[in-house]
Amino acid sequence: MSLQPLHRSPRWALTGLSLSMLMPSLDTSIANAGLPTLAAAFGAAFAQVQWVVLAYLLAITTLIVSAGRLGDLIGRRRLMLIGISLFTAASLCCALAPGLAWLITARAVQGLGAAVMLALTAALVGDAVPKAQSGRAMGLLGTMSAIGTSLGPSLGGLLIAQAGWPSIFLINVPLGLLNGWLVWRHLPADRAVETRVRFDHAGTMALALTLGAYALAMTVTGTPGATLALLSISLLGLGLFVAVERRAAAPLMRMALFADPRRAAGLAMTALVATVMMTTLVVGPFYLSRGLGLGSLAVGLALSVGPLVAALGGVPAGWLVDRFGARRMVAGGLSAMAGGCLLLAVLPTGLGLPGYLVPIAWVTAGYALFQAANSSALMVDVGQDLRGVMSAMLGLARNLGLITGAAAMGTVFALAAGDPAQAPAAMIAAGLHLTFGVAATLMAIALAVNGRARSLSVSVGLR
Incomplete structure (x- = not known):
């Protein structure tokens, strides 16, 4: 049986979701190309400018599951628009950063927006695309993820060579505005949600501890003892998370x-x-x-x-x-x-x-x-x-x-x-x-x- 092409509204909705996958994936790796330039621009050591990358990764890793659950509770389209707005505004703040501390803080906020976008994109496919065509939709989103992650270093190097390091963040501003308009205009409105359901704060904190410790162990170069300590904290955090979820009235993650x-x-x-x-x-x-x-x-x-x-x-x-x-x-x-x-x-x-x-x-x-x-x-x-x-x-x-x-x-x-x-x-x-x-x-x-x-x-x- 042949598959019918997407109608105009689902096609534009899928375009918006594709941008929601491409932008945070691109920023996972685009800043790597700018680390030497950033070190020179701010007069900082490599270990310091490395946090421009780490702050973004840590924010995504520790918050993505919580963002997904929050979207289930308050509405995924609504939260996606908030995430895109955060990501876009933080990108502008990154480009205008007067100092390294400002840039790292803005990258962490950008990572929060990215966590929301990455958490909800695949979930929103079911609201925007007919079920019979979900494979093609997921294939397109996978393409955007792969292109973004792998294209980041080369695109970042080109932008820095032609327009300076702020350009690797400024590129997100027009894309973010377009993305927000597409999501607002073409994704269906959120269904009624259960406002009485409570958010699992204890589970969120335990999971953030677990994932944050693991991400630090994998990304921060240090002594073997420090890495082992962080991995141990991650394992303890995992045990704590499981214990908390078993007792939670509204668990963050249902087993x-x-x-x-x-x-x-x-x-x-x-x-x-x-x-x-x-x-x-x-x-x-x-x-x-x-x-x-x-x-x-x-x-x-x-x-x-x-x-x-x-x-x-x-x-x-x-x-x-x-x-x-x-x-x-x-x-x-x-x-x-x-x-x-x-x-x-x-x-x-x-x-x-x-x-x-x-x-x-x-x-x-x-x-x-x-x-x-x-x-x-x-x-x-x-x-x-x-x-x-x-x-x-x-x-x-x-x-x-x-x-x-x-x-x-x-x-x-x-x-x-x-x-x-x-x-x-x-x-x-x-x-x-x-x-x-x-x-x-x-x-x-x-x-x-x-x-x-x-x-x-x-x-x-x-x-």
Whole structure:
């Protein structure tokens, strides 16, 4: 049966949701390109300007689930408009920052707006797009996420070179105004909400402690003892969160959401896949520049292959999900990523640049398919009152995977390559082999998790 095209209103609504995914994803990585410039502009050490990136990531990681639950309580469209307004205003404050402390504070507020946008975007798809076309919609949102994250460094470098560092934040102002107008004009009004339901403040604080400690452990360079202490705090916070949620009258996160083992598996697979995708962003530039000896222009062109494949592959991936079913396409996407990682571990040193670009394109295409399928599978049967929390959990799993990939997989790469900025080509190649060998193993684990969840679902009678 052929699928009908979206009508005008859903199409414009989806455009607004796409911007709501693109903007915060872009700002996850765009500031990285400006860190050296910011250090010079404010006369600060690298460890200080690093908080321009960390403040944003920490705000998203600690608040995204709470934002999703709040959207379920007060109305998702209403809260989305608030989030877009916060993000846009904070972006302007970043561009006008007279000092580093101001900039870091504004980035934290920007992260709060981004947490709302990332938490609610997938949840609002069900309100704006016919169910039969949700796969294509999720494919487009996955495309926006992938493009934003991977395009950030190169776009940031171009903007800084042409217009100075404030431009990497000013670009959000016209986009934010357009985004807010599209959401206000084309998304349907919120349904009536239960105003008597209380917000779980204790659970929110416990979860923020847990996620904040983990994010700091993964992102802040320090002694092994400090990292271990932060991870211990994160584990203690997790235990506290579970205890609080069991007693809460209106819990932040209902454990009944995970009665279907496919939901827990879907979130775990999202984190694993995001870890692998961040690996390509960490390892790729070093391999292209030092391993293959490419100049900056050639490196930039090579790095654009991933965003290009994501841009071209997201909508076809969504069509495949709508045509063949989300569950089947989850396995297809994971298999493609596993195969691409294996090729990255063995081909580049023998074939040079083509041996790197072809597997990267294959991995990115698999990622686009997985994103569309897994997002659709996770959101399809969630009740209206819990859709925001489920969407936020999906965003949280993705963000934790990105943070873990930058830290853990970067460490794996350094084990074989030494200092990537100084290592010779042979050591860089050895680091590539090891890192993508580990990445392929992670994808094999994700496939096993998917297979196990499907078998458990069949055994308990879930379809």
